Amino acid sequence: MNAAPAEPVAPRLVVTTTRIPDLPDGPGALVDLLPDTAPLVWVRRGDGIVGWGEALRLETWGPGRFADAEAAWQEVLGRAQVQDDVRVPGSGAVAFGSFAFEDSPLGSASLDEPGDDLPAAGVVIVPRVVVGRRGPDTWLTTLDLLPDLVPGGSENGPEDSTEESPRDAPAAVPPADPARLLDPARRLPVTAPGAVHTREGSLSTEDWKTAVETATARIRAGELDKVVLARDVVATTEHPVDPRHLLGRLARSYDACWTFSVDGLVGATPELLVRSEKGLVTSRVLAGTIRRSGSSEPAGPAADDDGHDPALFLARSSKDLEEHEYAVRSVADALAPFCSSMNVPEAPFVLHLPNVLHLASDVTGVLRSDPAPPVDTHQHAPAERRTPAAGAPSSLALAAALHPSAAVCGTPTRAARAVIHDVEGLDRGRYAAPVGWFGADGDGEWGIALRSCEISATDARTVRLFAGCGIVAASDPSAELAESEAKLEPMRGALGA
Numbered sequence: 001m002n003a004a005p006a007e008p009v010a011p012r013l014v015v016t017t018t019r020i021p022d023l024p025d026g027p028g029a030l031v032d033l034l035p036d037t038a039p040l041v042w043v044r045r046g047d048g049i050v051g052w053g054e055a056l057r058l059e060t061w062g063p064g065r066f067a068d069a070e071a072a073w074q075e076v077l078g079r080a081q082v083q084d085d086v087r088v089p090g091s092g093a094v095a096f097g098s099f100a101f102e103d104s105p106l107g108s109a110s111l112d113e114p115g116d117d118l119p120a121a122g123v124v125i126v127p128r129v130v131v132g133r134r135g136p137d138t139w140l141t142t143l144d145l146l147p148d149l150v151p152g153g154s155e156n157g158p159e160d161s162t163e164e165s166p167r168d169a170p171a172a173v174p175p176a177d178p179a180r181l182l183d184p185a186r187r188l189p190v191t192a193p194g195a196v197h198t199r200e201g202s203l204s205t206e207d208w209k210t211a212v213e214t215a216t217a218r219i220r221a222g223e224l225d226k227v228v229l230a231r232d233v234v235a236t237t238e239h240p241v242d243p244r245h246l247l248g249r250l251a252r253s254y255d256a257c258w259t260f261s262v263d264g265l266v267g268a269t270p271e272l273l274v275r276s277e278k279g280l281v282t283s284r285v286l287a288g289t290i291r292r293s294g295s296s297e298p299a300g301p302a303a304d305d306d307g308h309d310p311a312l313f314l315a316r317s318s319k320d321l322e323e324h325e326y327a328v329r330s331v332a333d334a335l336a337p338f339c340s341s342m343n344v345p346e347a348p349f350v351l352h353l354p355n356v357l358h359l360a361s362d363v364t365g366v367l368r369s370d371p372a373p374p375v376d377t378h379q380h381a382p383a384e385r386r387t388p389a390a391g392a393p394s395s396l397a398l399a400a401a402l403h404p405s406a407a408v409c410g411t412p413t414r415a416a417r418a419v420i421h422d423v424e425g426l427d428r429g430r431y432a433a434p435v436g437w438f439g440a441d442g443d444g445e446w447g448i449a450l451r452s453c454e455i456s457a458t459d460a461r462t463v464r465l466f467a468g469c470g471i472v473a474a475s476d477p478s479a480e481l482a483e484s485e486a487k488l489e490p491m492r493g494a495l496g497a
């Protein structure tokens with residue numbers, strides 16, 4: 001038998017999680033540890049994970065962006081060597097990810113294949129260092145990439161590679177030194193963006209109101225029930241935007257939201273597309289919004305000038321309840337094939353944020369280990385490219401099945417997509433799409449990238465802010481514009497715009 005020629009193989013990831021006892025606490029504490037301007041963040045109320053450095057970047061394109069990202073991550077994990085002394089969600093091997101809303105952004109015919117100048121539609125980043133907190137547990141993970149050994153050769157391996165089966169040899173990585181990695185002296189100072197100038201984005205506010213009017217006309221004509229229309233605002237800053245400046249402010253002011261940062265996409269979303277943890281799935285569905293009277297007041301029941309309680313108004317608003325029902329249905333229907341049992345609340349609660357109140361429902365379910373094939377019309381990838389680990393689907397596969405929910409697209413999905421395409425005039429990029437993290441077992445959390453901005457990859461002085469609104473038959477364009485302004489407030493406030 002001829003020996004096969006030595007083929008270079010994928011590098012091996014060596015992951016080590018150790019407990020670190022004296023991590024500072026508080027909503028912004030994890031974010032304050034970030035040393036540079038490419039932070040990876042998923043935090044809420046002081047819990048979560050932050051990461052930095054880039055051990056690996058996996059990019060995907062087109063309709064298969066979720067499945068391909070999952071497959072690439074599985075391949076890395078298949079060769080990873082993991083030592084995890086903490087064993088909670090977020091410890092051990094983790095990767096952060098962010099995906100485009102559309103299979104093909106506006107104006108590009110197809111993004112199925114990577115091209116020279118096509119931006120990736122999915123990115124998964126494996127950081128070099130992760131720091132995490134979950135209640136009393138605090139930890140540090142290092143993720144080191146070793147150039148792997150070529151079977152039968154020593155060229156690419158450690159100097160002393162004389163083993164017969166070098167691929168199985170334990171990798172030698174020096175133990176991490178938390179004191180050195182977390183040393184404040186290693187942190188680049190956080191810089192403020194300076195003066196900020198904002199201008200209208202893809203559509204002027206007048207044109208956007210016209211788009212809302214067109215959408216309501218199409219809804220009243222019976223073409224669809226609900227559509228979510230978004231708009232963008234472009235901010236130009238005096239100094240390059242340091243995401244940490246935004247993240248610290250967001251994490252502290254919007255601590256009920258999930259503050260995130262992945263590859264220039266930064267925000268604090270109140271909407272959790274899916275969390276999957278040990279067989280239990282949760283989705284926080286939002287739809288139906290009222291602006292708070294005076295955004296600087298603390299969260300809690302607020303009364304407007306007439307003495308009305310806006311929370312009560314929202315909870316009884318038939319227009320908002322209708323919007324909400326569509327969103328809950330879409331999530332419940334998308335999760336059902338994966339669950340053996342589900343809890344779908346009959347009535348929403350009111351979520352109080354500093355800028356707005358939302359109707360909210362927490363949908364939960366128990367994952368089946370042998371899910372029925374998902375009825376997922378936008379997954380064009382061959383079945384074998386969907387790679388849920390044995391049995392239950394991963395959190396990312398669930399996010400892919402749920403995206404886009406009626407909270408950010410509409411009902412029915414196809415008709416709503418068509419209206420968005422016809423009238424919105426916006427390339428959503430990664431806004432309103434899944435952003436989050438997953439671990440080695442596929443568990444993880446994926447939010448919907450709302451209340452967010454995208455820092456330009458080519459010029460960090462240019463930032464696009466996004467906000468959208470659910471439109472139903474009873475929607476009024478001016479009221480929707482005011483609602484979108486309220487939804488822009490978190491990012492405007494963080495930027496100082």
Ligand SMILES: C=C(O[C@@H]1C=C(C(=O)O)C=C[C@H]1O)C(=O)O
Nearest residue numbers: 286287288289407467468469470
């Ligand atoms: C689309 C956004 O928000 C979504 C739309 C909502 C609504 O129309 O009431 C509420 C929450 C989100 O599901 C956004 O913030 O950009």
